[in-house]
Amino acid sequence: MSDHDDAWAQLTAYRASIDNIDAALVHLLAERFKCTQLVGELKAAHNMPPADPAREQQQIARLRRLAVDAKFDPVFAEKFLSFIVREVVRNHEALRDVETTELRTGGEDAAG
């Protein structure tokens, strides 16, 4: 095999591992969003605010520590969490809006 063929064979092998990891990531994210969906429903039902800055600070600090232990860039770990949390907060706000609309159409808070 040429040097070029070797490089492509190696690239293909790395990509197979990346694809396996991505499948695991998607399935874990699916589970994570199931949890945050339940959190969103709970918060909406009990009129808790969608965002929780103190909890987010704890999560950031913990993930940065875990990243360092795993020899992973803590800055990117924090960016990753922020990316996920933005999506979660969007979902929670949408849930809260649905709850509010349901209350209004039920006549319990018709004035808004």
Added chain:
Amino acid sequence: MSDHDDAWAQLTAYRASIDNIDAALVHLLAERFKCTQLVGELKAAHNMPPADPAREQQQIARLRRLAVDAKFDPVFAEKFLSFIVREVVRNHEALRDVETTELRTGGEDAAG
């Protein structure tokens, strides 16, 4: 327990699961970036382009299918992959720049 206490106990339980999932995600991301670091080094050594649009399209289509099977939002799965790939391409470009600098300081391509 009051209804409010129940809600907080439930929230705490959901958060414990989210924290476990996040630890798994960070460790998987650490492995993924190890793989893409190797890909970056290989690409830089063989002068392959950092981005590969055809590969990315295949990855997007596959992750969307996996997301649907996992009852997960395929739009978010795609956004997630784009977010990761942007970081990977940034890393590959940085590696390529290092290679180029090394070549230059080695006198093999002094004119740039």
